[in-house]
Amino acid sequence: MVSAVCVALTILMSVLGGQAANLLRVSTTSGNPPSIPSVHCWCASYPNMTLCSWPEPSQSPPTHYVATYRERHGNTVTEQCQLIPPGSSSPLLASASSSERLWHCYLPNLKLLTDYIINVTAVYPEASSSHLASFMMEDIVKPDPPVDVQVSPQMNRNLLVEWSPPQTWAYINIFPLNYQILYQWVSKGVTRHVNLESFDNTTVELKGLRPGRLYTFQVCAKELLGLGECSNWSSPVNITIPRG
Numbered sequence: 001m002v003s004a005v006c007v008a009l010t011i012l013m014s015v016l017g018g019q020a021a022n023l024l025r026v027s028t029t030s031g032n033p034p035s036i037p038s039v040h041c042w043c044a045s046y047p048n049m050t051l052c053s054w055p056e057p058s059q060s061p062p063t064h065y066v067a068t069y070r071e072r073h074g075n076t077v078t079e080q081c082q083l084i085p086p087g088s089s090s091p092l093l094a095s096a097s098s099s100e101r102l103w104h105c106y107l108p109n110l111k112l113l114t115d116y117i118i119n120v121t122a123v124y125p126e127a128s129s130s131h132l133a134s135f136m137m138e139d140i141v142k143p144d145p146p147v148d149v150q151v152s153p154q155m156n157r158n159l160l161v162e163w164s165p166p167q168t169w170a171y172i173n174i175f176p177l178n179y180q181i182l183y184q185w186v187s188k189g190v191t192r193h194v195n196l197e198s199f200d201n202t203t204v205e206l207k208g209l210r211p212g213r214l215y216t217f218q219v220c221a222k223e224l225l226g227l228g229e230c231s232n233w234s235s236p237v238n239i240t241i242p243r244g
Helices: 004-017
Strands: 023-028 038-043 049-057 064-071 082-086 103-108 115-123 129-136 148-151 158-162 177-187 188-197 204-205 214-222 238-242
Touching: 049 115, 064 103, 103 115, 148 214, 148 238, 158 214, 177 204, 188 204
Parallel strands: none
Antiparallel strands: 023 129, 038 049, 049 103, 064 115, 082 103, 115 129, 148 158, 158 204, 177 188, 177 214, 214 238
């Protein structure tokens, strides 16, 4: 056991000494190792709401989890994540939906432009397994999808597309969002699509679309300066442009 731990720590120091923020998985156990938590972290509202999640194994779940985080550089204090068990009604997860049983943890009060390390450990009766990740909050920004998407026909074959920012993006006036519109249709049995980027308002009029054709619209949101990635696409909205 001691030897295995030493090897794991050697690998850890080697990886975290570099610049890449790749995931590092370490298992310290005897016999057959238990499954390692598959952890995904994202910042749903910059700069005050960073969450991590991982699925609970359907077979032989651990007795409990320990989730901690700290700054990557310097002698910093290790903090406990706020654990949120599957099925929780926490307001932090207002927009989260999944068919999996997901554990979440909330990382409050992260500093801007600072590297962090998170360690999620699954504890079993006779073993444990850990997942470590290094990240900077600005790299994992991912808003929740826009809401209240509406598409309405206008004169001259035009469509008005409207939506609202995700309610979880708390500081829209300080950190504005940019939006992309995806619309699709089927022509001769082939699905075609157009992706329109860089809208900083929440209303767009599209021109020259074909009457009688069924279109499907979705919108995604991204931090205005380009931090992180675009949100997941909003729920689809279908509309057929009237003829005449």
